[in-house]
Amino acid sequence: MDVKASLFPSAYDVPAPQGAEDWKSIYPYYMQFQPSRRETEDQKFWFCNSQHWPTPFKPFDCVMVEFATKCLGQYNTRHLLVPPANGVDYRILNGYVYFSPIGVEPSKIEARIPEFLDRAGHYYQNWDSLLANWKKKVLATIDELNALSFEALPDVVDAEKVKGGVGLDPTTDLFATYDKAIHLCYVTWQYHFEFLNLGYAAYLDFFGFVKEQFPSIPDQAIAKMVQGVDSELFRPDDELKKLAKLAVELGLVDALNTGSVDDALAAVAAAPNGQKWLDAWKASQDPWFNFTSGNGFYSSDKYWIDHLDIPMGYLRDYIQRLLDGDEIMRPTEKLLSERDRITAEYREMMDEEAQAVFDGKLGLSRTVFPYVEDHNFYIEHWALGVFWRKMRELSQLLADQGFWQNPDDMFYLNRNEVRDVLWDYSSAWATGGEKAGTDYWPAEIERRRKIVDTLAAQPPIPALNNPPEVITEPFTIMLWGITSESIQRWAQADTAGDDLQGMAGSPGVVEGVARVLRSPDQLGELQKGEVLVTPVTAPSWAPVFGKISAAVTDIGGMMSHAAIVCREYGLPAVTGTGNASSRIKTGMRVRVNGNDGTVTILDE
Incomplete structure (x- = not known):
């Protein structure tokens, strides 16, 4: 491949922002583009996953993308043997994470089909009981996380423990508690993906069948057949x-x-x-x-x-x-009525044999699809919320010991460095000597803080290298909204006029004043009737969806949270525009057409 002719730059040619030249020093080697691998890495297409990680990472926060991508991959590649898709490669560039889906060699796809049907079929046939068991496992993990407690080491070990022949000191529990917290976070991410890809796969199978029957059917019409879920x-x-x-x-x-x-x-x-x-x-x-x-x-x-x-x-x-x-x-009620109307209209146009297949695939999709949203509450919100709370408690404890100044400074260390600090603390406690980290970490944390802040001030490049001729990987299309057409739009973004093109995420046409938000901390700025424009929304922004008139995002497909939530609230949405949050400014008047996926800037 001629790198110079690529639609997007090579990671190896992207300069570091001024003031963050040493950004690579704060991230693990395995998350970086290695110079010795340039020939291989430049052959791959990478896209910035700003849908899940819209801002640069503090070093500790990398644990989430590490665990997420590993567990996503294990279910596709090792557990379920999803026929066309393995996992995703991931790299950090200037603080942002880039994904490159790993497809299955075409010659090996057919052999995986019976394995997938056997394994996935077992879950589909026993969905309710297995899901009930899943919820028990997740709630038990949350209970375990809640039970963790980080306590400062005492001046003197309790005499009763000494006389009782315990033979261990409190540092043993300190290490074990930290290790268990990381372990439970890892377990949580494995549970996250146990059902998720099955939910997408069932919908994609239904989607593909309907497209075969009606090649010109709008994607939204298919999505409407599973809307109105009580998530x-x-x-x-x-x-x-x-x-x-x-x-x-x-x-x-x-x-x-x-x-x-x-x-x-x-x-x-x-x-x-x-x-x-x-x-x-x-x-x-x-x-x-x-x-x-x-x-x-x-x-x-x-x-x-x-x-x-x-x-x-x-x-x-x-x-x-x-x-x-x-x-x-x-x-x-309106959504369910519309759902049933559209479903009946298309079903009536099929013959009896096709209707039977349609009924089966639709029934399965409606059964499994709620998990696609429900898991968010149990995993991302509840379980991970407890995990972060425990990590903040540990950070405060170590701040009290003089390792750093602010309660959240620990997150500028990676998870392995935190364990080193626990050793430093424990060793000094045991010997009666001085903690080395109290002299080292305050300045180092300040250095890292400046790097992360500098990286955050510069938006990421949307993609790297040349895309494949055609994007066929289904999860990439449905979740992230990345298609051959969207990639071309990203590349031509700087030369575009007043019209932006994205995915028709949720139907309807609305004109209104834009409000560009880049952080949930800005949600209070939204005024009634405004058009929300943002790199990506989160499911938890639901309380403002009754207030806005439409939503526009930079990244996201038909099954992104922005698209799903807008459909459930009856709001027009255009997702996957690539750069709407940069092109549109707060106060501009825009027209959002969720029927054809266009956003028009009407005036400045």
Whole structure:
């Protein structure tokens, strides 16, 4: 391949941002493009996975992409033997992660089909019982994580432990607790993928069958046949809606609009009927406030249960919308009616034999598809939320020991360096000597912080090298929205006019004022009726979807969370535009056409 003729640059030709020239020093060697492998690496097409990791990594946070990609790969490649797809290669470039799907050699695909049908078929035939078992496993893992406790080493070991012949000191538990936390995070990621690819595979099989029957059918029409799911991922948002309605019914609006969260709760407690509402507020928190405004993949994610001002802000907004006479519930009945209408129309056009196949594939898709969203609550939000909370506790403990200054500074170390710090702490404790890290880590953390901040100030290149002639890997298309057409759009983005093209993620046409957001911390800036434009949305942004008029994202396919959530809320969406969040500025008026996947800038 002639690298110079590539649509996108080679990773080896991309300069480091000024001020972050030494960025490679903070990431593991196996996540980097090695110079000795340039000939091989330049033959691959890499895309920036900004859908899951939209900002550069702090070193510790790399644990999430490492575990995620390894576990995704193991289920495709070693467990299920998905016929056309193995795992994904991953590399970090200037702090952002790039993926390169690994396909199966065409000559080996056929041999994997019976193995896949046997293994996947077992899950499909026993879906309910296996899923119930999955939930037990995940909840048990959450309980194990919750039970972990990091405690400072005592000045003197308790005399009873010495006399009791235990023969071990508290450092043993300190190491074991940290190792167990990392192990449980790893286990959580394995559970994450146990069912996920099966959910996608069933839908893709149904999708392919319908396309064979009706080659010109819009992708959205097929997606609508499985919409209207009662996903547990929507429960946190639904709980807030119930609390808002209850507050209005009980006459607690003024109390809940009083100052801080503590001020509001105190005002509610002093009001007539206040205790009834407080009981409901408390009941909603376990487990539904184990929810983040991010996606659970970063140590900086803020969880509702730890930051009650986040759900309180959404709650106050819902109360105001109720007072304004707005309908705040999702249009589920309308979605189900539309689902059944479209399903019946296409089914009637098939012969009896095709109808039987259609019924079977559709039935399976509707059975398994809810997991595609539901798993997010149990894994990314609840389990990983507990993991991050425990890591913050450890970071605070080590800050108290003088290793660093800020409570979250530990995340500028990788997970193996943290274990080195635990050894430094334990060794100095045992010998009565000095901790070496208290002199080393503060300056090193500051160096790394500047690197990460500098990397975050520069948006990533969307892709590297030349794409294949045709993108055929189904997960790449459905989840990330990466097709041969979208790649061409990315390459020509700088020369495009006022029209942006993406995927038709959710139907409808809307004109409105754009609001460009790059972080969940900015969600409070959204005004009613605005068009949300962002690199990527998270499922947890659901409370603002009743407020916006449409959504536009840089990355994402028909099965991305943005597309799924917009369909469930009846909002137009265009996903996978490549660069909408850079091309569009807050305040611009835009037209979002979720029927054909276009976004038009109407005025500046």
